[in-house]
Amino acid sequence: MDISDIDQVDKQILSILMMDAKIPYTEIAKRIHVSGGTVHVRMKKLESLGIVTGSALTVNYEKLGFDISAFLGIYLDKSSLYAEVAKELADIPEIVGAHYTTGLYNIFAKIVCKDTNHLRDVLHDKIQRIEGIQRTETFISLEEHINRPLKI
Numbered sequence: 001m002d003i004s005d006i007d008q009v010d011k012q013i014l015s016i017l018m019m020d021a022k023i024p025y026t027e028i029a030k031r032i033h034v035s036g037g038t039v040h041v042r043m044k045k046l047e048s049l050g051i052v053t054g055s056a057l058t059v060n061y062e063k064l065g066f067d068i069s070a071f072l073g074i075y076l077d078k079s080s081l082y083a084e085v086a087k088e089l090a091d092i093p094e095i096v097g098a099h100y101t102t103g104l105y106n107i108f109a110k111i112v113c114k115d116t117n118h119l120r121d122v123l124h125d126k127i128q129r130i131e132g133i134q135r136t137e138t139f140i141s142l143e144e145h146i147n148r149p150l151k152i
Contacts, residue, residue: 003051005049006046006051009032009034009038009042010042010045010046011152012031012032013028013032013039013043013046014051016028016031016032018149018152019149021055021056025040025043026039058147061112065114066112067113067114067115068112068114068115068116068118068140069110069144070111070112070119070138070140070141071108071110071111071138071139072108072109072110072111072123072127072137072138072139073104073105073107073108073137073138073139074109074133074136075105075106075133075134075135076106076107076133076134077132077133077134078132079106081131081132082106082107084131085107085130085131085132085133086098088130089107089127089130092122092126092127094112094113094118094122094126095110095111095127096110096111096112097109097110105137119138119140123136
């Protein structure tokens with residue numbers, strides 16, 4: 001199986017689930033006029049192709065007391081250190097995303113913290129102590145306006 005096996009029904013199923021991952025397969029089936037079994041089989045196919053790699057829960061971190069969202073531009077001593085540094089960053093629970101990038105930074109990461117003191121502690125005591133990180137630049141998010149799935 002490969003990507004050419006994806007048809008309009010698969011795309012409809014993905015579109016619906018990307019908007020609401022909790023929707024039952026039977027409801028999806030009703031909306032697109034197929035059987036629940038068809039939705040189930042199509043989802044298994046999309047998983048086997050690696051298109052669907054799991055499901056996620058969207059959490060409002062602020063409601064849990066994490067009032068600071070920030071982005072970190074991370075400069076490495078050498079680009080070849082990326083894999084090692086990324087592995088260590090993955091061990092820091094406050095880092096919720098990280099990307100290997102082109103441009104000024106080698107890594108661009110998203111971090112959530114309870115307050116500015118927590119952010120300072122994570123930067124100083126965890127991130128900036130990682131071997132291979134030369135320096136970081138921090139950008140505090142004042143508001144997230146768009147957070148949506150891609151329309152397919």
